[in-house]
Amino acid sequence: MGLTGLFLISFLLVHCGINACIFLNDNGETFNKAAHFMGTNLFIRTAEIGLFLGLLIHIIQGLVLTYENNKKRPIKYAVNAGNQNSKWYSRSMGLLGTLLLIFLIIHMGDFWTHSRVPGLVGGLPEVEYDGVVYHDLYAKMVEEFKEVFVVILYVISMFSLGFHLLHGFSSAFQSLGINHSKYNPMIKSVGFGFSIIIPLLFALMPLSIYFGLIK
Amino acid sequence: MEHTGLNLTLKVWKQKNAATKGAFESYDVKNISTDMSFLEMFDVLNEQLISTGKEPIAFDHDCREGICGMCSMVINGRPHGPWNGTTTCQLHMRAFKNGDTITVEPWRAGSFPVVRDLVVDRSAFDRIIQAGGYVSINTGNPVDANALPIDKKLADKAFAAAACIGCGACVAACKNSSAMLFVSAKVSQLALLPQGQPERSSRVLSMVDQMDKEGFGNCTNTGACEAECPKEISLENIARLNREYMSAALASEE
């Protein structure tokens, strides 16, 4: 879980970095070009296979782990005081992960499929910069985030992501045996910052498009 | 100090044996001194029950000074009750208020079946220890205790891990009924010291293997064990167990 988790965290960083280009207010030009690079570069496309593999392992491991662990206490406690010894999101990683999985399926249906299997779901709009034709992924974003329900779904899902990371980031290090008085403060604070900044940036994308804050 | 008399309602798990289904039963106790330990309160209740011809409540206890680990019970949802870093025998009745209703349950885990009432079978822990929680000592003349120099910091860490009394509160508190804190304490105390080196890799592999065979759950790092452990065994030990296990599984010839 930890190893695949850290791998997915590195993906989030790249994904968020590229998408944040929309905040440059250039009508998505930089973003479209960056997305074009990601979609056409051979190295990135190979890494994408690794990403799907890592994601799949993470999901399967997580579901199996949750299922197995749920069986270990056949008779439950009548009184639970879980909040006095641990955080609710640490105890709810299976639930948060499942919410993220549902979001991921919807999210990939919204964007990824249009660029990879256009024959099936319809392709992306196109735009021309300096005589070169690019997919206008930004226009697709603007179109998607016109719908208030989509915006709400995306923002709520980023809360799931934030709490999932709040446990997952430091938990990954613990699972890999890294728990050391020299590095713990750094892991804790970087993990805390990451869990807030990345989901916040992601959530700001649909919000600022919906409220017309970027052009 | 004031010795206030507490009147309390107890909801205690009653179960005849492993084969029968249990249920909660309610008891009233009156005029309980705040200076009593939780176990002494149970003694008073049991005296009452015996004198009225009723079945006393079975609960585990032995040293009554926080070192044997026997006094297992979940009090209002927390193993060993509301105080941190204490066993039930060290929990005093001043932790409660007059008129409180207190729910008392046995450790709940598939690997710790109920024997009777609040008594559970923790022999799974014994079998984990038998699998590798020992060191080999040569016979012959005793070696002087301080003949072997040991880094003070390591000695301190080993000592802190050795404070584990095998009570099982970690399992009782964990939502996965995982025994990782217990096993990590036992593996750590030996892996950190020179005396533990000969069996270092075989020990971690067989103890973890036995832990899995006993049906304990997998650790998901919620930290509930560390928070409820009466000896405040650190999660650092679980990270060490993970390291020990990974290096033994990958690099040793076991």
Ligand code: SF4
């Ligand atoms: S680690 Fe703590 S809670 Fe677990 S058995 Fe040892 S002393 Fe008890």
Ligand code: FES
């Ligand atoms: S009775 Fe020995 S620790 Fe409580």
